[in-house]
Amino acid sequence: xxxxxxxxxxxxxxxxxxxxxxxxxxxxxxxxxxxxxxxxxxxxxxxxxxxxxxxxxxxxxxxxxxxxxxxxxxxxxxxxxxxxxxxxxxxxxxxxxxxxxxxxxxxxxxxxxxxxxxxxxxxxxxxxxxxxxxxxxxxxxxxxxxxxxxxxxxxxxxxxxxxxxxxxxxxxxxxxxxxxxxxxxxxxxxxxxxxxxxxxxxxxxxxxxxxxxxxxxxxxxxxxxxxxxxxxxxxxxxxxxxxxxxxxxxxxxxxxxxxxxxxxxxxxxxxxxxxxxxxxxxxxxxxxxxxxxxxxxxxxxxxxxxxxxxxxxxxxxxxxxxxxxxxxx
Amino acid sequence: xxxxxxxxxxxxxxxxxxxxxxxxxxxxxxxxxxxxxxxxxxxxxxxxxxxxxxxxxxxxxxxxxxxxxxxxxxxxxxxxxxxxxxxxxxxxxxxxxxxxxxxxxxxxxxxxxxxxxxxxxxxxxxxxxxxxxxxxxxxxxxxxxxxxxxxxxxxxxxxxxxxxxxxxxxxxxxxxxxxxxxxxxxxxxxxxxxxxxxxxxxxxxxxxxxxxxxxxxxxxxxxxxxxxxxxxxxxxxxxxxxxxxxxxxxxxxxxxxxxxxxxxxxxxxxxxxxxxxxxxxxxxxxxxxxxxxxxxxxxxxxxxxxx
Numbered sequence: 001x002x003x004x005x006x007x008x009x010x011x012x013x014x015x016x017x018x019x020x021x022x023x024x025x026x027x028x029x030x031x032x033x034x035x036x037x038x039x040x041x042x043x044x045x046x047x048x049x050x051x052x053x054x055x056x057x058x059x060x061x062x063x064x065x066x067x068x069x070x071x072x073x074x075x076x077x078x079x080x081x082x083x084x085x086x087x088x089x090x091x092x093x094x095x096x097x098x099x100x101x102x103x104x105x106x107x108x109x110x111x112x113x114x115x116x117x118x119x120x121x122x123x124x125x126x127x128x129x130x131x132x133x134x135x136x137x138x139x140x141x142x143x144x145x146x147x148x149x150x151x152x153x154x155x156x157x158x159x160x161x162x163x164x165x166x167x168x169x170x171x172x173x174x175x176x177x178x179x180x181x182x183x184x185x186x187x188x189x190x191x192x193x194x195x196x197x198x199x200x201x202x203x204x205x206x207x208x209x210x211x212x213x214x215x216x217x218x219x220x221x222x223x224x225x226x227x228x229x230x231x232x233x234x235x236x237x238x239x240x241x242x243x244x245x246x247x248x249x250x251x252x253x254x255x256x257x258x259x260x261x262x263x264x265x266x267x268x269x270x271x272x273x274x275x276x277x278x279x280x281x282x283x284x285x286x287x288x289x290x291x292x293x294x295x296x297x298x299x300x301x302x303x304x305x306x307x308x309x310x311x312x313x314x315x316x317x318x319x320x321x322x323x324x325x326x327x328x329x
Numbered sequence: 330x331x332x333x334x335x336x337x338x339x340x341x342x343x344x345x346x347x348x349x350x351x352x353x354x355x356x357x358x359x360x361x362x363x364x365x366x367x368x369x370x371x372x373x374x375x376x377x378x379x380x381x382x383x384x385x386x387x388x389x390x391x392x393x394x395x396x397x398x399x400x401x402x403x404x405x406x407x408x409x410x411x412x413x414x415x416x417x418x419x420x421x422x423x424x425x426x427x428x429x430x431x432x433x434x435x436x437x438x439x440x441x442x443x444x445x446x447x448x449x450x451x452x453x454x455x456x457x458x459x460x461x462x463x464x465x466x467x468x469x470x471x472x473x474x475x476x477x478x479x480x481x482x483x484x485x486x487x488x489x490x491x492x493x494x495x496x497x498x499x500x501x502x503x504x505x506x507x508x509x510x511x512x513x514x515x516x517x518x519x520x521x522x523x524x525x526x527x528x529x530x531x532x533x534x535x536x537x538x539x540x541x542x543x544x545x546x547x548x549x550x551x552x553x554x555x556x557x558x559x560x561x562x563x564x565x566x567x568x569x570x571x572x573x574x575x576x577x578x579x580x581x582x583x584x585x586x587x588x589x590x591x592x593x594x595x596x597x598x599x600x601x602x603x604x605x606x607x608x609x610x611x612x613x614x615x616x617x618x619x620x621x622x623x624x625x626x627x628x629x630x631x632x633x634x635x636x
Binding site for chain 2: 082
């Protein structure tokens with residue numbers, strides 16, 4: 001498959017801040033790609049580099065094999081769904097959606113027809129004549145989506161599009177976005193700080209921290225085999241065992257990650273003291289102090305719970321322990 | 330509890346129990362001011378315009394008549410109206426054109442110290458006396474003034490002379506030409522255009538401009554289809570100031586410009602020296618009507634849609 005977007009040793013500096021620091025990355029055509037990271041990790045700047053709102057300080061950006069480093073936003077075959085939706089308040093929904101076509105000089109009747117079709121696609125048929133101020137947050141988000149899709153972009157960029165929605169609506173939109181992407185076959189690049197969102201929607205996820213890409217993998221690989229302590233912690237809050245402990249356990253001088261849900265309480269094993277516990281609904285999380293380190297253990301509902309302060313033995317299957325490549329975060 | 334309350338405390342309690350009483354007390358003085366002193370005197374003025382003056386005795390005839398309004402259409406009076414409206418229109422248009430880039434810079438790019446410098450630069454002229462500013466301009470524009478000297482030094486006097494020889498806008502020197510009047514109006518009212526336009530542009534998030542570019546619009550198209558429509562309420566607000574202030578002013582055209590009068594001067598002379606209050610009142614009604622028509626057109630064109 002051809003690559004839709006390619007970063008070649010791309011950096012973007014703001015003064016002394018390295019917002020994007022030497023990122024090399026390839027996004028394939030037709031995939032649902034997520035850029036995941038905490039705020040300030042460089043994921044949004046990367047998205048803006050694809051859209052053309054930022055220019056790289058170093059390196060190059062390619063879009064569908066063409067060097068787009070010096071291409072202004074209005075000449076790029078990409079469209080963006082903004083975090084704040086950025087709908088034009090002086091235009092009604094139909095004219096908002098038809099804006100790109102109006103700029104492209106599509107005749108009025110034709111572009112209004114196309115806009116109404118795009119609105120049908122996002123289940124907002126019949127809202128054409130409303131003003132953006134008359135819509136709810138979820139509806140505005142759909143208008144923003146229709147406004148981008150109506151131009152048939154080669155890459156659709158989504159900047160935390162679900163951030164402002166409540167939980168229920170967010171889950172619903174996750175499913176809809178996913179099926180929309182399947183249906184249209186367009187490359188989606190999706191920025192989020194929510195690891196659950198990235199894992200549930202994306203074909204591949206790039207995890208960002210401090211302007212650098214930590215790891216690019218499918219959600220399953222990312223979850224089971226994180227390569228760095230940061231990824232282990234950020235994706236699903238894995239335990240990161242210190243080098244000495246791993247050395248003692250399996251004789252390798254490396255950091256290792258261990259999923260809380262893969263640990264069970266046993267007759268013997270690693271000895272620790274229960275410090276606190278929190279009921280999470282489907283499971284209960286124990287915080288266990290072991291040799292000065294703290295290990296989270298997730299016990300399914302119905303399991304017998306130890307008292308705070310009591311001594312427990314932790315055990316896990318041998319393949320649950322995942323050695324980390326890097327030692328720094 | 331009540332036994333320990335002071336007088337102030339008891340008043341507060343009474344207001345808390347009857348919130349409308351507080352609202353009424355707060356609103357009565359300004360409503361009286363606005364209703365009686367302000368609108369009342371305006372209404373008295375308008376009423377005068379429906380009276381007429383007896384041409385032989387010079388006394389006011391208090392019978393309802395439209396005769397005074399008819400006099401407005403006499404060529405000598407009608408010229409004053411046309412001249413004033415044209416001047417107000419030109420000043421407003423020029424103010425919008427000059428103010429927009431300044432306001433755009435202040436709203437989009439200026440930060441911290443530059444924003445302070447912007448506000449100081451725009452407001453500073455408002456702190457000094459209006460008369461002093463107008464007389465300074467008379468000196469700048471005079472035949473012996475700095476502008477003439479500058480043209481001479483640059484050996485460009487012929488350009489200025491050629492411009493001044495144009496009938497209508499020219500004259501003996503800039504200080505006695507319509508161009509001079511125009512320049513001083515533009516200078517004096519410019520802050521009233523810059524500030525509302527800047528406020529309107531300040532409310533446009535940068536993501537909206539990015540969205541326009543993202544959808545294929547070149548910067549010029551973004552200006553036309555997004556920035557200008559969103560700045561329009563600010564431009565209209567500013568133009569209400571520049572337009573109506575120019576329509577009513579009688580000092581600037583008296584100090585700088587030709588001997589031909591504007592509405593403000595006509596009102597001043599008819600109510601003062603000529604003692605023709607009805608005609609002065611009729612003249613004063615014209616700016617109100619013009620502004621009403623102007624705002625109606627602006628509204629029809631959707632200038633307030635983005636509000």
